[in-house]
Amino acid sequence: MSGAPDAAVSAGPILEIEALTKSFGGLVAVNSIGLTVHRDEIVGLIGPNGAGKTTLFNVITGVYTPTSGRVLFDGREIGGHRPSKITSMGIARTFQNIRLFGEMTALENVMVGRHCRTKTGLMGVVARTPGSLREERGVRSRSVELLEYVGLKGSVSELARNLPYGSQRRLEIARALATDPKLLFLDEPAAGMNPQESQELVGLVRRIRDSGLTVVLIEHDMRVVMGICDTVFVLDHGEKISEGTPAVVRADPRVVEAYLGKSA
């Protein structure tokens, strides 16, 4: 906890999930999960393939409607809102299988992220009112800043699809940050990265947290998870089987069992 003067105002947890269930027909992908994410933490979400991590992400960010249970963001219920609404409330995300706007430049990708923080309408756009021009300049300079922040200063006018893999992952993060989130979800941000790239990513995630955001990440690279997470939740078969600091979770026999199977 930061202990900032306004800590009392925003003291509650940033995200609370209560008995959340998501089933697809007969398949229960997320089964009555409850968890609490505290402010200014880096939270890891791990578990074997098919444990329901991405489904949980998708429910929280509005891609799926919860079957039952509640999702409280900053004390407000967000379950069932459309993704764009949830994003404008302050949750941003990246995708497991990178989903950039391939035929747009890196800069344009980030500028799209500013959409929900701008408001020029059709009339303002066609008339190019002073307000709309000012807004557009603001969007551009903020987006350039964000590209610099994630280390993509040199790729501003590069088409997103032409960027190398590691840069695409970082561009996704810049685009998500452009929506001014309070809570950032990263779905396997280090996937496919070499050790040096994932080290850089760890540094970036720390800087993001230090700038006052809360980060939740799904990650399979245990060095990343154990290195930066304050709290780790472990999912298996749609249920939460363990939670705590990385050290606690690593020592939990249920976690070892979930990953390696029951010993004879």
Place this chain on the structure above:
Amino acid sequence: MNRLAAILASGDSTRRQRVMLAALLVFVVAMPFLLQSNRWLTLFTMVLMYVVLASGLNIVVGFTGLLDLGYVAFYAIGGYFTAVIMVQLVRNAWGIELDSVWWLVWVNLLMGGVVAALAGAVLGYPTLRLRGDYLAIMTLGFHEIIRIVANNWVGLTRGPSGISGIPKPSVFGFDFNTAFRFYYLALALAILSLFVISRMVRSRIGRAWTAIREDEVAAEAMGIHTSRYKLLAYAAGGFFAGVMGAFLGHYLNFIHPSNFRLMESIMVLSLVVLGGMGNIAGPVVGAVIWMTLLEWLRDFQFVQDHPEVRGMAMGLVLVTLMVFRPQGLMGSRRVALEMRPATEHESQQEREEVADVRRA
């Protein structure tokens, strides 16, 4: 002159574009004085109309990535709107002399667009959940609905007889009654339309459209209300078709269901594809090159003997283009539509989405 050459040779692309745009403007304004015959003047008036139609469709298909095969439905709505108001209502039902309400023509040009835009949003609503092939089939259905209504609701549209007697536009007694004058009227409408469209697509609205085209799920996750922006794209596209439909009515003085056949939709879409989707200049180039070519073909005895050759030429050009330059003549960026083979990554994503939908 030297300074001009320096600008053209320099790397400053926006200044070079401006100079070229100015040159083009001078050319299109001077054109009627260079042409010998009304035949080509009439043709270029039609070209300008198709420039606007194709540019409007480009908003939907090129920028937002929604394959629309029924675009001409909105063209029909604009045309019938002004025909019904002017002839059926004002003249026949109310018995008002049309010359005395000359200003209504100009109101109707705008209102034809507004009504078509509303129709675009209304017809777009049920398609929000559809993509690709299914969306295309549904838009095809809308086109047929509008055409069949026009053909059969005799009380309103006079059905297959069409509506004649739609007045020529005029301003304070100045009549647009020659090919020469109509050319300039069409030119003014085309320039105004292109101006508005280019400002729309180069804005946060245009970026939202392009983001939807590139990846709808990601666009929504970035805070874009995708349904709203898709409807806005349909409405914006419909607007320009509606204005042109009303213009067509006043230009021909006659509106008939055969003005709005499916072939028209395909034609307009072909112009967009030919010129390059998702690019302001694309539909303009497509319309100019294509329609000039078709008209020029008429000069050949062989084509006069076998008029069907013109349709074949169109098919041949399109197929050749798809093989050698799938992004269209002006397309600098490769636009992802349903017309190109999917990459492995995309087909994987598509399969996952289908699986998700089935489970949900």
